[in-house]
Amino acid sequence: MVKKLLKNNSGYSLVELLIVIAIVVVLAAAALVSITMVHSARAKDAAIKVGSEVNQLKTKCMNMKPDDGTHDYYALSLYNDSSDVTHICLVKHDPSTDTFDYDTDEDVNLSSSVKVDFSGSYRAVDDFSTALAGTNKIPGHQGDTGTNSPVFICFDKRGNCYSGSGEYNFYKRNGNVVAHVNIRQNGSIDVR
Numbered sequence: 001m002v003k004k005l006l007k008n009n010s011g012y013s014l015v016e017l018l019i020v021i022a023i024v025v026v027l028a029a030a031a032l033v034s035i036t037m038v039h040s041a042r043a044k045d046a047a048i049k050v051g052s053e054v055n056q057l058k059t060k061c062m063n064m065k066p067d068d069g070t071h072d073y074y075a076l077s078l079y080n081d082s083s084d085v086t087h088i089c090l091v092k093h094d095p096s097t098d099t100f101d102y103d104t105d106e107d108v109n110l111s112s113s114v115k116v117d118f119s120g121s122y123r124a125v126d127d128f129s130t131a132l133a134g135t136n137k138i139p140g141h142q143g144d145t146g147t148n149s150p151v152f153i154c155f156d157k158r159g160n161c162y163s164g165s166g167e168y169n170f171y172k173r174n175g176n177v178v179a180h181v182n183i184r185q186n187g188s189i190d191v192r
Helices: 002-008 014-063
Strands: 073-080 086-094 099-109 115-121 151-155 161-163 165-171 177-183 189-191
Touching: 014 073, 014 086, 014 151, 014 165, 014 177, 014 189, 073 099, 161 165
Parallel strands: none
Antiparallel strands: 073 086, 073 151, 086 099, 115 165, 151 161, 165 177, 177 189
8 A cells, every 4th residue: 555655656767757837937038038127128218317307407407497595406416325326406506606406306317227428528527526425436437526416407598518528338237238328519409
């Protein structure tokens, strides 16, 4: 009777084991593809957010001045926080002290899985290091006068970009470039 019982419980066949392994491989591949797609979508979304914020800034700079009477123009600051997460925030220039007031209500967090670098020209603003304590510069930008100086984007009344013109590249977690924002000196903005 024991021999009969052991003969019926002989375990899985090789074919059954190969089918289970094949199913696990297919599910793992599908998960990897979906994770890659999520990171690509986040990088593209971050580029669209930056493009939208820059377009809004250009409109503000061309059509109006800050309404509180103590600031003379708007700008955007693109910076990394102490956790290396990229943010873009609205700032207002105070002409009486030649400093910039950081608007915490207008801060946009891009995504912890998206990295941004910049190549181009911008106005280096040393007083951001105190206004944005604990921040880091965006990798790759030029003309840096302070180790914590973020990229400073600003337009004049005619819509020309006099600070922050250049190429912004958005990378997904594995280091591949997914999207670009190009701000030209004539004020045109290209998101791709």
